[in-house]
Amino acid sequence: MDKTRFKTARRMQDIQPFHVMKLLAHARSLEAGGRSIIHMEVGEPDFETAAPIIRAGVRALEAGLTHYTPACGLPALRAAIARYYSDQYGLSIDPGRVIVTPGASGALQLVMSVLIDPGEVVLMADPGYPCNRNFVSLVGGKPVAIAVGPESGYQLNAERVEQAWTPETRVVLVSSPSNPTGTLIAPGELRQIHQLTEQRNGLLVVDEIYQGLLYEGSSSTALTLADDLFVINSFSKYFGMTGWRLGWVIAPEVYVEPVDRLAQNIFLAASTPAQHAALAAFEPETLTILEQRRQAFRQRRDYLLPALRELGFEIPATPQGAFYLYANCAAFTDDSYGFCMDLLEQQGVAVTPGRDFGNNQPGQHLRFAYTTGITKLKEGVERLSRFLERY
Amino acid sequence: MDKTRFKTARRMQDIQPFHVMKLLAHARSLEAGGRSIIHMEVGEPDFETAAPIIRAGVRALEAGLTHYTPACGLPALRAAIARYYSDQYGLSIDPGRVIVTPGASGALQLVMSVLIDPGEVVLMADPGYPCNRNFVSLVGGKPVAIAVGPESGYQLNAERVEQAWTPETRVVLVSSPSNPTGTLIAPGELRQIHQLTEQRNGLLVVDEIYQGLLYEGSSSTALTLADDLFVINSFSKYFGMTGWRLGWVIAPEVYVEPVDRLAQNIFLAASTPAQHAALAAFEPETLTILEQRRQAFRQRRDYLLPALRELGFEIPATPQGAFYLYANCAAFTDDSYGFCMDLLEQQGVAVTPGRDFGNNQPGQHLRFAYTTGITKLKEGVERLSRFLERY
Numbered sequence: 001m002d003k004t005r006f007k008t009a010r011r012m013q014d015i016q017p018f019h020v021m022k023l024l025a026h027a028r029s030l031e032a033g034g035r036s037i038i039h040m041e042v043g044e045p046d047f048e049t050a051a052p053i054i055r056a057g058v059r060a061l062e063a064g065l066t067h068y069t070p071a072c073g074l075p076a077l078r079a080a081i082a083r084y085y086s087d088q089y090g091l092s093i094d095p096g097r098v099i100v101t102p103g104a105s106g107a108l109q110l111v112m113s114v115l116i117d118p119g120e121v122v123l124m125a126d127p128g129y130p131c132n133r134n135f136v137s138l139v140g141g142k143p144v145a146i147a148v149g150p151e152s153g154y155q156l157n158a159e160r161v162e163q164a165w166t167p168e169t170r171v172v173l174v175s176s177p178s179n180p181t182g183t184l185i186a187p188g189e190l191r192q193i194h195q196l197t198e199q200r201n202g203l204l205v206v207d208e209i210y211q212g213l214l215y216e217g218s219s220s221t222a223l224t225l226a227d228d229l230f231v232i233n234s235f236s237k238y239f240g241m242t243g244w245r246l247g248w249v250i251a252p253e254v255y256v257e258p259v260d261r262l263a264q265n266i267f268l269a270a271s272t273p274a275q276h277a278a279l280a281a282f283e284p285e286t287l288t289i290l291e292q293r294r295q296a297f298r299q300r301r302d303y304l305l306p307a308l309r310e311l312g313f314e315i316p317a318t319p320q321g322a323f324y325l326y327a328n329c330a331a332f333t334d335d336s337y338g339f340c341m342d343l344l345e346q347q348g349v350a351v352t353p354g355r356d357f358g359n360n361q362p363g364q365h366l367r368f369a370y371t372t373g374i375t376k377l378k379e380g381v382e383r384l385s386r387f388l389e390r391y
Numbered sequence: 392m393d394k395t396r397f398k399t400a401r402r403m404q405d406i407q408p409f410h411v412m413k414l415l416a417h418a419r420s421l422e423a424g425g426r427s428i429i430h431m432e433v434g435e436p437d438f439e440t441a442a443p444i445i446r447a448g449v450r451a452l453e454a455g456l457t458h459y460t461p462a463c464g465l466p467a468l469r470a471a472i473a474r475y476y477s478d479q480y481g482l483s484i485d486p487g488r489v490i491v492t493p494g495a496s497g498a499l500q501l502v503m504s505v506l507i508d509p510g511e512v513v514l515m516a517d518p519g520y521p522c523n524r525n526f527v528s529l530v531g532g533k534p535v536a537i538a539v540g541p542e543s544g545y546q547l548n549a550e551r552v553e554q555a556w557t558p559e560t561r562v563v564l565v566s567s568p569s570n571p572t573g574t575l576i577a578p579g580e581l582r583q584i585h586q587l588t589e590q591r592n593g594l595l596v597v598d599e600i601y602q603g604l605l606y607e608g609s610s611s612t613a614l615t616l617a618d619d620l621f622v623i624n625s626f627s628k629y630f631g632m633t634g635w636r637l638g639w640v641i642a643p644e645v646y647v648e649p650v651d652r653l654a655q656n657i658f659l660a661a662s663t664p665a666q667h668a669a670l671a672a673f674e675p676e677t678l679t680i681l682e683q684r685r686q687a688f689r690q691r692r693d694y695l696l697p698a699l700r701e702l703g704f705e706i707p708a709t710p711q712g713a714f715y716l717y718a719n720c721a722a723f724t725d726d727s728y729g730f731c732m733d734l735l736e737q738q739g740v741a742v743t744p745g746r747d748f749g750n751n752q753p754g755q756h757l758r759f760a761y762t763t764g765i766t767k768l769k770e771g772v773e774r775l776s777r778f779l780e781r782y
Contacts, residue, residue: 004592005589005592005593005594006619006643006645006646007504008505008506008646008649009504009505009507009508009511010508011504011530012505012506012649012652012653015649015652015653015656017651017652017655021655044458044459048455048457048458049452049455051455054452054455054457056454057452057664058449058452058453061440061445061448061449061452062445062449064439064440064445064605065634066439066440066445066631066632066633066634066635067435067439067633067634068435068633068634098393102493102636102658103658103659104655105658105659109657113400113402113529114399114400114403115399116400117400117401117402118509118531120400131654131656131657134653134656134657135657137401138504138529138530138657139400139529139530139531140509140530140531145776151708156613182629198396201395201396202396203396228397240457241457241662242417242457242458242459243456243457243458243460243660243662243663243664244457244461244662244663244664245493245636245658245659245660245661245662245663252397254397255399256401259401260406260408261406261407262403262406262525264408264409264412265406265521265522265525266496266522266525266526266529267493267494267496268494268496268636268638269634269636270636270664271635271636271665272633272634272635272636272665273448273635273663273665274664293749313691379408
């Protein structure tokens with residue numbers, strides 16, 4: 001055993017910082033020096049939380065609703081979330097299966113901690129949200145990232161999952177729409193992956209945190225497939241409540257008790273003011289505002305996607321949702337991190353390098369977030385164009 | 392490997408629910424049926440969050456401050472916390488060592504995850520806060536509870552720690568004031584335990600979440616001893632912000648980077664509205680209110696402690712802080728859980744059984760919380776007296 005006094009646990013060697021943070025810090029120092037920076041690296045909506053949600057939060061505070069809630073959340077919020085699935089997807093979900101969590105982060109942590117024994121494998125797509133790996137490593141599990149590309153819309157498919165399956169495989173984690181690619185998994189593939197988990201005594205976890213932010217076709221949920229899978233969602237993205245830290249998980253009935261028991265112990269409960277505010281998230285007035293914002297995101301995507309392709313970035317799989325474009329920049333560089341740093345330094349445009357999303361050709365990829373207005377996006381594209389002329 | 396599809400991870404076998412929850416659910420069903428219940432089981436202050444903090448929260452919401460903060464917290468809040476240590480204890484703490492967390496729960500999780508490898512041991516007192524064990528188990532560590540009694544004020548001492556130390560021991564966790572006993576660790580013992588951790592290449596973690604709630608002597612912090620230990624604190628108890636879920640950790644400088652890196656990944660950040668609200672927690676107007684509340688808690692303790700002793704409960708070590716009395720009920724029963732259930736059923740008084748705090752004579756102990764007003768406490772004592780007459 002390493003007996004150095006100030007050592008860290010070995011798992012910390014596997015936990016990477018967000019590389020974009022260094023870039024962001026540099027962007028902020030440039031801004032502090034008076035430079036204009038176009039932010040296309042930020043993974044949260046630029047919109048403030050919608051007014052009806054803010055008002056509900058203010059009312060809760062003024063009414064002194066600041067005590068702990070039950071570990072699984074306010075019963076009224078669990079019921080409202082269940083009703084949302086009924087309204088949107090015609091599904092009847094028992095509110096008892098809805099567990100309100102401190103962000104989708106809290107949900108992912110609960111699910112992985114309840115399911116994964118040391119040495120067990122969770123299959124996931126690469127590129128993907130980097131924290132997913134860490135929730136698995138944290139409890140001694142083994143995240144196995146499967147390289148995916150445009151041919152499968154940057155999503156897992158049943159064939160790849162079957163090839164990767166070993167006796168240690170316990171969970172398949174699918175994110176749809178995906179961060180960083182904005183792409184959806186094909187419903188047929190998801191169904192087949194679910195069947196595979198059934199046959200192999202595994203479980204399916206579907207991250208739907210960008211669910212409402214869809215610009216083609218109609219939004220769906222994996223819960224239409226079955227009730228023996230976990231669905232993770234969030235008030236952060238579509239509902240615009242990032243800083244409030246509120247999400248949820250729909251668990252198979254048999255897992256509600258252990259998830260509740262763990263939540264009691266490691267979180268006590270999610271934020272009470274946030275939960276009261278979120279009760280207003282499903283009101284018609286709020287949904288009207290969120291729909292307008294979705295249209296704004298769609299316009300941004302419809303501008304940015306062809307503009308980046310025009311500049312020579314390859315975006316072979318059209319992103320249908322979220323607020324990200326995942327661009328192949330191999331025409332310009334195989335060092336996307338250096339490219340990002342130069343682009344920031346020379347033109348004041350911040351984008352996220354591929355290395356924040358895994359090990360699948362990270363040097364040839366960039367993530368552009370359209371979490372800023374269209375005027376800024378246009379300015380960003382102009383600056384990018386000037387940058388590329390000299391690159 | 393157990394290949395049952397709907398199994399849970401083995402760690403879940405070690406994670407106990409709060410037994411008081413079952414009792415609480417029964418209390419609520421009795422209340423719903425019209426029964427009057429005196430609540431002496433609740434581990435949170437009955438006071439609402441102080442008005443200046445509420446107002447700061449409302450202002451933050453109305454100003455649209457709902458986006459993510461940096462993972463370690465708002466720089467202004469980290470600075471305010473550091474200033475608090477300067478004002479209260481004359482200590483100069485670098486704000487860079489202050490990491491704002493989603494409750495003390497988040498702080499405990501970060502610290503244990505950064506420090507503990509599978510198989511490594513964390514020493515802690517029994518009775519103690521039950522979740523402490525689980526933060527260790529969650530990452531594969533081994534919580535070792537040392538039975539403590541009134542002779543050491545229900546706290547660890549250097550002799551017991553030295554006896555329990557093995558090559559696997561990595562951390563000693565001390566809680567002062569303690570939940571459930573309200574007792575403080577003697578400063579000399581804490582100093583010796585710290586020296587022992589230095590000699591043995593271990594680390595000391597001190598949970599000070601009840602720090603401000605002290606009724607004898609003057610409040611202190613382990614940070615006066617050294618800067619190579621972790622201190623965990625919370626806005627929940629003294630500052631009355633339970634449902635907001637906000638706490639902090641002061642980490643040794645060398646651990647700030649890994650704690651930050653893990654916080655980025657597993658939490659993203661603590662609640663933004665809560666952090667803005669907490670900026671008002673250290674203002675003189677707020678501290679005046681909190682001081683009045685501390686006096687109210689003191690009056691309650693000064694009433695309840697002799698009243699329970701009068702009834703025949705043994706409380707040999709006088710609790711100097713928090714809002715708990717840990718009573719030996721061996722004169723009446725060795726089944727404290729059954730005693731609690733009967734007491735609730737027959738007299739409508741809810742208290743917490745010893746089994747929620749460990750395995751050290753749990754059947755002979757009860758925790759009384761004075762988180763309700765003195766009139767209710769008096770009524771509770773009268774009912775207890777009637778209950779004991781027939782027991």
